[in-house]
Amino acid sequence: MTLELRQVGKAIGPEVHIYPTDLLLEPGQFNILLGTTLSGKTTLMTLMAGLEKPTSGQIWFNGRDVTGEAVQKRNVSMVYQQFINYPNFDVYENIASPLRVARLPEDEIRKRVTHISELLRISQMLDRRPDELSGGQQQRCAMARALVKDSDLILLDEPLANLDFKLREELREELPRLFAERDCVVVYATTEPTEALLLGGATATLHEGRITDFGPTERVYREPVDLNTARVFSEPPMNLATVEISNGVCRLTETLSWPAPAILSDGKYTLGLRPHHVSPVQVQADWVPVESTIKVAELAGSESIIHFESYGNQWVSLVHGVHPFETGAAAVLYADMAHAFYFSPDGKLSAAPTVGYGRTKEGN
Amino acid sequence: MNKTLNQKAWFFVIPVLVLVAFNAIVPLMTVVNYSVQETFGNNQFFWSGLTWFQEILRSERFHASLQRQLIFTGSILAIEVPLGVMIALAMPRKGFWVSVCLVLMAMPLLIPWNVVGAMWNIFALPNIGLMGKMLNDWGFDYNYTRQVGDAWFTLILMDVWHWTSLVVLLAYAGLVSIPDAYYQAAKIDGASRWAVFRYIQLPKMKRVLTIAILLRFMDSFNIYTEPVVLTGGGPGNSTTLLSIDLVKIALGQFDLGPAAAMSLIYFLIILLLSWIFYTVMTRNEDQ
Numbered sequence: 058m059t060l061e062l063r064q065v066g067k068a069i070g071p072e073v074h075i076y077p078t079d080l081l082l083e084p085g086q087f088n089i090l091l092g093t094t095l096s097g098k099t100t101l102m103t104l105m106a107g108l109e110k111p112t113s114g115q116i117w118f119n120g121r122d123v124t125g126e127a128v129q130k131r132n133v134s135m136v137y138q139q140f141i142n143y144p145n146f147d148v149y150e151n152i153a154s155p156l157r158v159a160r161l162p163e164d165e166i167r168k169r170v171t172h173i174s175e176l177l178r179i180s181q182m183l184d185r186r187p188d189e190l191s192g193g194q195q196q197r198c199a200m201a202r203a204l205v206k207d208s209d210l211i212l213l214d215e216p217l218a219n220l221d222f223k224l225r226e227e228l229r230e231e232l233p234r235l236f237a238e239r240d241c242v243v244v245y246a247t248t249e250p251t252e253a254l255l256l257g258g259a260t261a262t263l264h265e266g267r268i269t270d271f272g273p274t275e276r277v278y279r280e281p282v283d284l285n286t287a288r289v290f291s292e293p294p295m296n297l298a299t300v301e302i303s304n305g306v307c308r309l310t311e312t313l314s315w316p317a318p319a320i321l322s323d324g325k326y327t328l329g330l331r332p333h334h335v336s337p338v339q340v341q342a343d344w345v346p347v348e349s350t351i352k353v354a355e356l357a358g359s360e361s362i363i364h365f366e367s368y369g370n371q372w373v374s375l376v377h378g379v380h381p382f383e384t385g386a387a388a389v390l391y392a393d394m395a396h397a398f399y400f401s402p403d404g405k406l407s408a409a410p411t412v413g414y415g416r417t418k419e420g421n
Numbered sequence: 422m423n424k425t426l427n428q429k430a431w432f433f434v435i436p437v438l439v440l441v442a443f444n445a446i447v448p449l450m451t452v453v454n455y456s457v458q459e460t461f462g463n464n465q466f467f468w469s470g471l472t473w474f475q476e477i478l479r480s481e482r483f484h485a486s487l488q489r490q491l492i493f494t495g496s497i498l499a500i501e502v503p504l505g506v507m508i509a510l511a512m513p514r515k516g517f518w519v520s521v522c523l524v525l526m527a528m529p530l531l532i533p534w535n536v537v538g539a540m541w542n543i544f545a546l547p548n549i550g551l552m553g554k555m556l557n558d559w560g561f562d563y564n565y566t567r568q569v570g571d572a573w574f575t576l577i578l579m580d581v582w583h584w585t586s587l588v589v590l591l592a593y594a595g596l597v598s599i600p601d602a603y604y605q606a607a608k609i610d611g612a613s614r615w616a617v618f619r620y621i622q623l624p625k626m627k628r629v630l631t632i633a634i635l636l637r638f639m640d641s642f643n644i645y646t647e648p649v650v651l652t653g654g655g656p657g658n659s660t661t662l663l664s665i666d667l668v669k670i671a672l673g674q675f676d677l678g679p680a681a682a683m684s685l686i687y688f689l690i691i692l693l694l695s696w697i698f699y700t701v702m703t704r705n706e707d708q
Contacts, residue, residue, distance in 0.1 A: 108605050129611035137602040145623040159612045 058084045058119055058209060060105060060242045063112035074100045076267045077114055082242050087233075087256045090246040092263030092289055098246040101263070102212045105244060106133045118209065131210070134203035138215040140195035142187040142202070148174070149183040152201045159206065167174050173205045174234060193224035197403060204235065211236070213245045217252070229255060249291045254278060262289045271365055279411045284404040287329050293362060296330040296372040300399075307394070310368055315345050315394045319407045326407060329398035332375035336362065337382075346392035347372075354382040365390065430694070447629060456682035473682035483683065485658070487690075494641045494663060497580045502630070504581070504597040505588025509596055510618070525594075526586045532593040538650025539581040545651075565652065572652050576660055579647060584637060591633040595626035631702045638698060642691050663687055 058082060066077040075097050082088045089174045090098045103109045105116065107128040123131060134155075143153045149170055156166045174180040177197045187195050196216060205213060217225040229252065236243050247253060253260050253274055261271040262281070270277050271288040281287040288295050301308050302324060307317035309328070339346070349367040361380040364373050365388070374390055382388060399408040456473055458466040472649050477483050529537070545551040547564045556563040565571040599622065607617045645664040648654070654661035654669075661669070667687065671680030 106605075106609065109606060129610050131660070133609055137604065137606070137608055139600050139602050141600075141602050141606045143620050145620065154612075155610050 061117040063115045065111045068112045072230050079385045082240050087258030088244045089253045089260040091253045097266040107131045132208050133210045134208040135212040135214045136200050136203045138171050138218045140199050142198050147184050147186050148198050152205050155206045166375045169205055173201045177201045182256045208242050209245050250290050255389050262286045284400045293373040298328045298370045300328045321408055323385040327400040332373040334393040334396040335374035336376045337380050339391040345394050346389045349390050351382040452681045452684050455677045473678045477683045480595045486663050490663040496577050497641050501585045501588050505585050506592045509592035513645050526589050529583050529586050534646040535650050537583050538647040542651050545575045572660050588633045591629045595629035599625045
């Protein structure tokens with residue numbers, strides 16, 4: 058069972074929402090759409106579901122062209138960011154509603170609803186109405202509705218975004234179990250890199266209506282094909298700077314330099330450094346000291362997020378422990394340049410820190 | 422424990438008290454005062470107890486106007502609420518035509534009430550009015566100043582024209598507040614158009630519809646200006662609603678006692694019916 062997009066695009070008037078996209082999604086894993094708000098995640102999902110018709114390209118499901126086929130005939134389920142349930146049905150009737158439309162016999166419905174409500178831990182509240190439930194329970198009910206029929210395609214559009222932190226953690230831990238024994242394609246949209254990494258599977262990064270990269274989540278994180286992918290897949294945002302390499306030395310300024318990765322030829326590059334590779338403490342001798350002015354230091358319990366300006370670049374450091382700084386203070390932070398990404402001027406990845414910069418593509 | 426007393430707060434309350442006293446309590450108490458006394462117009466008053474209330478409650482005339490009032494309010498509610506919801510459903514959800522529709526809908530609500538009455542009075546005149554003349558030319562024997570049925574037809578038509586917009590606007594506000602995701606979810610389920618209305622739109626509109634029904638109920642029960650200008654309560658007494666009857670007693674005959682008693686009964690009826698409406702419509706909400 059596979060879902061394949063062939064050059065699928067969507068434009069409304071002159072405005073392009075999705076540029077022609079190729080994508081092959083497989084069952085048995087989470088297929089994650091990662092992108093900021095308005096990057097086109099929801100539009101792409103409505104196209105996959107068949108709620109909207111693409112303006113170009115074809116959608117193939119299981120070797121069959123389903124472009125333009127009505128969503129009712131496609132055996133699709135969808136869970137939304139808002140908790141969508143029928144307001145005046147109780148939880149039982151809500152979960153049963155897709156089965157009633159499919160005209161299943163009553164005892165089959167009861168069997169399935171009982172099973173799925175136990176799986177989602179809402180069997181205690183089957184006789185309540187959605188507005189009598191907490192947000193987490195409402196979303197569990199909506200998920201149960203999506204899972205109760207054997208859909209071929211399940212789309213989850215930021216299902217955890219409207220939940221508070223604890224409930225989000227709780228439900229996320231359960232997610233892999235819920236989909237474990239299903240033969241269906243699961244697509245999961247999120248804005249949070251951490252969520253993508255925790256769910257694993259495959260990730261497609263979306264940037265302004267284009268899929269910039271698609272592959273196993275870990276690979277996309279460690280070796281993003283280009284700058285946009287790396288930026289989408291970093292929270293807090295990736296630290297960027299323009300650097301120049303000549304004679305094996307990489308320079309940020311006249312005085313600030315460090316050895317460049319051997320595989321890079323001379324020229325200008327964009328440096329990308331994840332926030333947790335910048336620290337106020339020098340742990341290793343080869344970490345490069347950068348003189349900075351502190352903008353804001355946020356102390357989030359066991360972590361510190363330090364925003365600072367250095368040589369005209371706005372950078373962020375994410376470190377364990379409490380590191381209080383006065384706003385406006387001058388400080389020296391240390392950058393672990395051995396973990397830096399290098400992108401060529403056209404945005405393509407030139408060198409990634411994985412395995413000592415050994416595995417990057419040639420010619421870039 | 423010593424509580425700190427701060428009497429200053431009273432100063433902030435006094436203006437409101439004065440305001441409420443002048444625009445509600447004092448006039449109401451004057452009416453109560455009239456309703457239990459008899460006067461012969463020379464500023465002499467005699468205690469009469471509950472006589473006026475008994476008289477009004479037993480009076481055939483009051484029963485007849487109350488009955489007309491109930492029929493009127495019942496009919497306009499039965500027409501305006503479903504019609505308003507239907508128009509709201511048919512209105513576009515986004516784009517250029519939304520504002521055009523909204524302005525068109527709001528138009529009747531902006532016209533002064535006596536102008537509405539005058540407009541329909543002329544519009545429906547059987548010899549020169551556009552509607553009256555046309556109906557007669559098509560062979561209907563239509564004359565709202567002489568025939569009871571025609572008078573009622575015109576009266577209800579006028580109210581529907583004037584006030585359905587209010588229901589439309591409220592229902593529309595309820596409809597546009599439903600997130601698109603609900604419609605998508607229903608589409609995925611394969612729900613029919615009727616099911617979407619019955620199980621998504623109607624429950625989501627419930628609150629605004631409650632308000633719409635209550636407002637239309639109270640306003641139509643209080644209606645005075647438009648029917649007075651249109652029919653003046655006639656022909657005969659056939660369209661004399663409660664408020665028209667009340668004005669006839671109070672200002673026409675200058676029977677202050679019975680008019681005051683009738684005002685209070687009128688007020689209590691509206692209060693009671695509004696309360697019943699509200700309780701019935703919201704009874705399922707907090708079980």
